[in-house]
Amino acid sequence: MTETPKTALTIAGSDSGGGAGLQADLRTFFACGVHGMTAVTAVTVQNSIGVSGFTEIPPGIVAAQIEAVASDMGVNAAKTGMLASAEIISTVASTVDALGFGRERQTPFVVDPVAASMHGDSLLRDDALEALRTELLPRATLVTPNLDEVRLLTGLDVNDVAGQRDAAEALLALGPQWVLVKGGHATDSPRCVDLLSDGTHVLEFEGPRYDTPHTHGGGDTLASAITAHLAKGLGVPDAVSAGKKFIERCVAESYPLGAGAGPVSPFWRLGPDIPSPASRDS
């Protein structure tokens, strides 16, 4: 018998194309060595070109999924992705609160404030932004916005590291313990800098910017890798450092799939014994 691994829960939507959403989260949890669990919030109709529709899961079922795994299997860290509606956000906020997830609580709680897909298709109903801002952000151990989400949440238009610092301050005023302002969309910059702050410590995680359109699921993969490392007991700065190293390699090894944007890939983590696509058929 082997030891029980640490557990991580994603509260997120399904991507039928398998590149983002809970599919990316589960794959990342596995690659980072933790047992992944899911509370599905929405089912999207999605491929490499875009999102053509979605349906929401009833809020009571979202809460029941979270409670079912927490009461039986235990949750060492949790994250959110697509939450779709104000009702689901309110339900998630009260459920995680009752379970002791969140800032300065026992279970780290990462909020990835997903508002739209990389194709620009909305994944959040218009009336849900305020719920995200007032009900979920104040409960987060860490919030991980990209620059579009920074604009939606704070009104700030950011395209450099100085702007990321200002954005982190504005977001901290909404109540999360830590903020990671991701720099993937600062395309004028030759490097990808993600800025982490808790108001006292400000840390920059800098890496190469790979020239690829295949970054689908990059934000989800980074937040999941951070969550996995928090589940294993790392503090926030160390978990972010490990997550950034992980996503860098996943972007470097992303692959084309379909006519649009292909996914970032954690295949590299499985080692050299994985058969290549050509040898798999023989």
Ligand SMILES: Nc1ncnc2c1ncn2[C@@H]1O[C@H](COP(=O)(O)OP(=O)(O)OP(=O)(O)O)[C@@H](O)[C@H]1O
């Ligand atoms: N071209 C790139 N090369 C290397 N790293 C990248 C690249 N694009 C994004 N990253 C990194 O990937 C992570 C995700 O950043 P990004 O700002 O793109 O978030 P996101 O918009 O939520 O992701 P996505 O929409 O692609 O799922 C960050 O760590 C960022 O620095």
Ligand SMILES: Cc1ncc(COP(=O)(O)O)c(N)n1
């Ligand atoms: C279900 C779901 N969750 C999250 C994303 C964001 O990922 P991306 O920004 O790479 O499109 C997505 N497209 N679909």
